[in-house]
Amino acid sequence: MGDDDVELEARLAEQDVFEPSEAFVEQANVADDAIYEEFEENWPECWQAAADLLSWDDDYDTVLDDSNPPFYEWFTGGELNASANCLDRHLDERGDEAAIEWVGEPVEEDDRTYTYAELHREVNEFAAALRDLGVGEDDVVTMYMPMIPELPIAMLACARIGAPHSVVFAGFSADALATRMNAADSEYLITCDGYYRRGDPLDHLQKANEGLAGVDHEVEATVVVDRLGPNGDGFGHDLKGTQHDYGDLVAANQGAEVDPVARDAEDMLFLMYTSGTTGQPKGVKHTTGGYLSWAAWTSQAVLDIEPDDTYFCSADIGWITGHSYIVYGPLALGTTTVMYEGTPDHPDKDRLWQIVDEYEATQLYTAPTAIRAFMKWGSEYPERHDLSSLRLLGTVGEPINPRAWKWYYKHIGNEQCPIVDTWWQTETGGMMVTTLPGVKDMKPGSAGPPLPGVDARIVDTEGEEVGAGRAGYLTVQKPWPGMLRTLYRNDERYIEEYWAEYSDTDSDDPDEWVYFPEDGAKIDDDGYITVLGRVDDVINVSGHRLGTMEIESAIVGVEGVAEAAVVGGDHEVKGEAVYAYVITEEGHAGDDDLRERIVAGVENAIGPIARPEQVIFTPELPKTRSGKIMRRLLEDIANGEELGDTSTLRNPEIVEEIRVQVQD
Numbered sequence: 199m200g201d202d203d204v205e206l207e208a209r210l211a212e213q214d215v216f217e218p219s220e221a222f223v224e225q226a227n228v229a230d231d232a233i234y235e236e237f238e239e240n241w242p243e244c245w246q247a248a249a250d251l252l253s254w255d256d257d258y259d260t261v262l263d264d265s266n267p268p269f270y271e272w273f274t275g276g277e278l279n280a281s282a283n284c285l286d287r288h289l290d291e292r293g294d295e296a297a298i299e300w301v302g303e304p305v306e307e308d309d310r311t312y313t314y315a316e317l318h319r320e321v322n323e324f325a326a327a328l329r330d331l332g333v334g335e336d337d338v339v340t341m342y343m344p345m346i347p348e349l350p351i352a353m354l355a356c357a358r359i360g361a362p363h364s365v366v367f368a369g370f371s372a373d374a375l376a377t378r379m380n381a382a383d384s385e386y387l388i389t390c391d392g393y394y395r396r397g398d399p400l401d402h403l404q405k406a407n408e409g410l411a412g413v414d415h416e417v418e419a420t421v422v423v424d425r426l427g428p429n430g431d432g433f434g435h436d437l438k439g440t441q442h443d444y445g446d447l448v449a450a451n452q453g454a455e456v457d458p459v460a461r462d463a464e465d466m467l468f469l470m471y472t473s474g475t476t477g478q479p480k481g482v483k484h485t486t487g488g489y490l491s492w493a494a495w496t497s498q499a500v501l502d503i504e505p506d507d508t509y510f511c512s513a514d515i516g517w518i519t520g521h522s523y524i525v526y527g528p529l530a531l532g533t534t535t536v537m538y539e540g541t542p543d544h545p546d547k548d549r550l551w552q553i554v555d556e557y558e559a560t561q562l563y564t565a566p567t568a569i570r571a572f573m574k575w576g577s578e579y580p581e582r583h584d585l586s587s588l589r590l591l592g593t594v595g596e597p598i599n600p601r602a603w604k605w606y607y608k609h610i611g612n613e614q615c616p617i618v619d620t621w622w623q624t625e626t627g628g629m630m631v632t633t634l635p636g637v638k639d640m641k642p643g644s645a646g647p648p649l650p651g652v653d654a655r656i657v658d659t660e661g662e663e664v665g666a667g668r669a670g671y672l673t674v675q676k677p678w679p680g681m682l683r684t685l686y687r688n689d690e691r692y693i694e695e696y697w698a699e700y701s702d703t704d705s706d707d708p709d710e711w712v713y714f715p716e717d718g719a720k721i722d723d724d725g726y727i728t729v730l731g732r733v734d735d736v737i738n739v740s741g742h743r744l745g746t747m748e749i750e751s752a753i754v755g756v757e758g759v760a761e762a763a764v765v766g767g768d769h770e771v772k773g774e775a776v777y778a779y780v781i782t783e784e785g786h787a788g789d790d791d792l793r794e795r796i797v798a799g800v801e802n803a804i805g806p807i808a809r810p811e812q813v814i815f816t817p818e819l820p821k822t823r824s825g826k827i828m829r830r831l832l833e834d835i836a837n838g839e840e841l842g843d844t845s846t847l848r849n850p851e852i853v854e855e856i857r858v859q860v861q862d
């Protein structure tokens with residue numbers, strides 16, 4: 199521990215409640231505590247406040263249609279276009295202001311600024327090109343792209359013509375791309391030749407092509423962005439057949455204007471595949487009116503975004519955080535959003551602070567895993583830069599431990615910036631549980647109360663509310679505009695995954711329907727919620743959501759593997775890491791060769807983020823007498839914890855054997 203840390207520890211360790219500074223409160227977008235009561239009394243009409251942040255082509259006639267739960271509809275009868283809301287309506291006042299500040303890798307000369315006028319122009323040109331390629335309203339367009347400006351441009355171009363997008367994280371494997379294109383019957387792909395990681399060019403088109411080979415239907419067109427320029431020639435790609443160069447398409451449509459298609463509020467804006475309990479990823483469906491208003495309202499109320507801000511979210515657009523809080527929320531509000539292509543440690547560990555300094559960022563929204571890494575690297579890195587432009591800090595993706603919270607508060611926020619610890623999910627579309635920064639005190643480690651108008655409660659297995667201090671399950675008892683509408687083409691699974699646990703599924707009374715996000719949580723006397731983590735078979739590695747079943751099926755697909763169980767073990771920086779317990783097939787040795795093939799198998803099936811931290815070979819897995827794998831026990835072993843009662847096991851002796859191996 200450095201001197202700094204010692205001092206921080208001494209002064210902040212005892213403090214468990216922090217007030218927002220007066221300077222922040224004075225200028226905050228929401229500063230009146232009365233909003234909680236107002237929204238509660240006026241629910242669901244309170245959500246007109248969110249809809250009012252958007253420009254509607256046609257007014258909605260109903261705020262909430264809850265006649266067929268859990269298939270709720272919001273702002274029905276209304277029509278709008280997301281791209282017009284993010285671009286066109288800002289042109290008069292903010293046409294020459296930066297919409298996107300793109301910070302590229304590896305060379306600074308790569309940085310690009312898109313003003314609202316420029317972004318509008320390129321979105322129109324590309325929208326025209328997509329139409330030429332045959333993309334029609336409601337055709338799902340898949341994007342397999344890293345953090346390059348053409349990604350938000352493509353998303354907005356699709357939104358403009360009413361084609362839902364499905365963005366697949368660029369770090370996912372070719373197989374993962376194929377699975378998602380197949381699940382959505384997507385006939386269009388937008389990708390790029392490659393991109394930089396820590397200064398080195400990566401061949402992305404190779405992966406995209408492999409993915410395309412696994413698509414089970416005809417793909418009408420693939421658009422390839424030339425990100426690497428002449429440097430990419432080393433990969434030797436030729437575009438052939440239905441593959442088109444993005445630059446050529448845009449050039450051919452120079453100056454084209456495409457009228458934004460008026461979409462029904464409930465029309466799909468995008469699909470996002472996320473991990474669940476079973477191996478098959480879930481296609482979360484978000485709509486135009488509800489989602490966009492939720493992204494905009496939470497950006498304004500929680501991130502305190504105003505048009506003049508330069509707001510920086512370090513997430514990847516390939517995840518929901520980037521959708522809601524790099525693209526849609528900030529652009530709907532007409533602010534400047536900073537988009538960074540690279541990693542926080544290249545060329546040096548002060549990269550994010552250098553960006554905050556250079557662009558005078560006013561907000562920073564990042565993940566606890568990143569903060570833990572910054573902490574480990576030391577405060578000398580932020581100290582190299584002037585961070586005084588920052589007004590607010592945020593975190594998302596996993597619980598933040600009080601020590602990391604306090605480090606962030608002191609070393610990045612200089613004890614002046616409120617921190618919003620925002621709990622939400624791909625499915626919720628946007629933030630649900632967090633402090634309103636100009637209204638509520640902060641308690642490190644606890645996300646805070648539910649947002650006004652959000653009815654989140656902690657219940658026991660029977661659905662009864664539990665008292666303060668006791669652990670239970672987080673539920674949301676009333677619908678909200680940003681919620682997912684269903685799982686794409688799978689209404690049954692939608693009910694099963696999110697509602698069946700606590701609802702009377704035969705009832706058409708909305709009060710009988712309760713949303714279950716699969717998180718454990720507890721609440722304190724002030725109504726602050728501390729989220730404890732997933733209670734299903736999903737693990738959270740560096741804020742990335744991974745299904746253990748997906749990883750297990752990748753491992754079982756490796757030759758020589760008979761059975762596998764995957765759990766999340768604690769990890770200092772990543773939060774959780776993948777531990778794989780593997781039984782080999784007869785005649786196969788559990789050796790380094792197999793271990794390497796298992797790691798490669800997981801990388802191929804999902805991507806490097808799912809890479810096992812440890813592969814542990816074992817002759818058996820601890821199972822109950824009814825044959826269920828005891829995952830809790832495997833987690834305890836991974837974490838080096840005391841093991842509880844193993845007497846219910848069919849094979850208790852195996853536990854000791856596994857433990858010895860993990861400790862080696």
Ligand code: WTA
Nearest residue numbers: 594595596597619620621622623624729743
């Ligand atoms: C976890 C990311 C504690 C939680 C936006 C949730 C959190 C899952 C927090 C969703 C937080 C997210 N505190 N846990 N502030 N934010 N989580 O879909 O387990 O990638 O269910 O959405 O992340 O992950 P997803």
